Amino acid sequence: MKQIPLIQVGIQFKETIEFTLHGQYKTNAGIALAGHYKAVKTNGGITLSDGSEEISLQSGIGINPESPDAYFTLHNVTIGINFHWERDEDQSFKGGLKLILENDKITAVNVLPVEDYLMSVISSEMSATSSLELLKAHAVISRSWLLAQIEKNQSLQSNASEYQSVFESDDEFIKWYDREDHLNFDVCADDHCQRYQGITRATTEEVEKAVRATWGEVLMNGDAICDARFSKCCGGMVEKFENVWEPVNHPYLQAFVDNDADPAGFKFDLKTEGNAEEWMRGTPDAFCNTTDKEVLSQVLNDYDQETNDFYRWEVRYVQSEVSELIKKRTGIDFGTIQEMVPVERGDSGRLIKLKIVGDKKTLTIGKELEIRKALSESHLYSSAFIIEKEEADGQLTFVLKGAGWGHGVGLCQIGAAVMGAKGYDYNAILMHYFRGAELNRKY
Structure with missing residues (x-):
């Protein structure tokens, strides 16, 4: 069986980031870390402080868990950016943490396997108590969208031509938005991409069942994964x-x-x-x-x-x-x-x-x-x-x-929830909304 892909999710973008490591972690350079830290920009790098000691890190260095039960909490993460319910909350995550300097801020990135990401996305995007067929449909589209974006990002970076999304004249200003702004990670964690809140949103047996039942399944259009x-x-x-x-x-x-x-x-x-x-x-x-x-x-x-x-x-x-x-x-x-x-x-x-x-x-x-x-x-x-x-x-x-x-x-999503309540299975829901696509198991 093919290996499950790892993905990088941009969570937080601030001048100062505070986080707590629950359990033992180690940087790619072999520095052991545990407990509460504040990260600030210094001289082209990042300095971590736990109140008694300062540690210098290069931008982009990974901070990885030493045991499977370790997790980290990012404090004051803004969710619902620019939406009517925007607010800050603490969020916890499995997997690794990467800190990147970009646009005069520090970006906190969560590195984890696709299927672990999906467990959270489905619980974050909708209620984890949704019907099983709706959850299965959402697992497939979230997986498909994510892997399609990774393919697109690789294509953009290898393509020398400029990616244009603004057309401006004296009479018109036309702009369309997508996720191509994210060059240092695959996707962001907010509604601009897919709402992802780590293990903060409680998952359920139904969510796990939906992800496992569709493990590796994506929507395909010919040889391409569907966006x-x-x-x-x-x-x-x-x-x-x-x-x-x-x-x-x-x-x-x-x-x-x-x-x-x-x-x-x-x-x-x-x-x-x-x-x-x-x-x-x-x-x-x-x-x-x-x-x-x-x-x-x-x-x-x-x-x-x-x-x-x-x-x-x-x-x-x-x-x-x-x-x-x-x-x-x-x-x-x-x-x-x-x-x-x-x-x-x-x-x-x-x-x-x-x-x-x-x-x-x-x-x-x-x-x-x-x-x-x-x-x-x-x-x-x-x-x-x-x-x-x-x-x-x-x-x-x-x-x-x-x-x-x-x-x-x-x-x-509301239409799909109604379809699930009416007895449509996840394949019928997907074929209603993505006409002509086919289901294919990638791993």
Whole structure:
């Protein structure tokens, strides 16, 4: 059997990092460590202090456990970065610790086998009490996505051509986000990649059973591992990959209604403004159109349940508020916002391009996440929204009426939870969301 790959996960990025080693550890240079340490930058390297002794380390040196029951705790790790529930918490991890100097900060990286990582990701991304078929589906897509990113990162580093994700002119600023920022490790631990919180989130027998039942299984498209994306709630229509990220078509990441039958009374070309408006004002039948608290609790951790308007939502901004917000979030002074005009929508109705008209400047922005960032202190639930204007007592209000939470590409977690509750097995769930892909055991 092939060896299980080791991966490197970026956990924390701060000028000073504090951690506690529970058990005996040793650096690659043979220095024995145990207990509580503070790491600070010094003269191109890193200095560890336990209060009585200082130890100098080179950037990138590994700190490895001497026994299988050893683990380490990183203190004050920020989770939910830029989301509405952002907070700091202590987190504990199995495996090795690597400290890297980058961007004038210290990055703490966890080094561990893929399958150990998956045990945590599934428990971090959703409730560890989710149905077994949902957990198995999530194990496969999380494993597939991770290994696909490692392949992509290797390709980027070996490719001499510059990787471009920003297109800017006098009239437009178009940017798409992905995980290619991470050159010194494979993935980060927050929602930008996959939510990973080590052994902090309690795993369960069901999670372990799901990982072991799918051990080494990935989704394949021909000879390539699928870039298996997922989001919380697609809003009833799954989005195409290239409408959110880089302009590359993946045949297994296409647009379709999140249901086993098309809901009546709707037109499904949501690139058309009128059809998109009807869709978002309505509540079409879809797997993810549910208020079943038992099903939702399978997917949502406590902090996610602080919000419950996933399928359809509404946000209101008075004119002065949205003008100040957009200036703050984009760094561009549009003046007083007069209009927000949909320019281009993706297949799910998500806005790819939005024209912002102010009395000082007019600019079209995109893609999906850039629009969400501009219109919220954290991230707007999704870019699938229509814009209404209301005027009362001389005050203009912009009303955003939207659908779903997240980018909507690939597996819809709430929809998949409903499918699991309806009796679909994990293979059927995967084939619903990743059409044309095949399951293959890599190790």
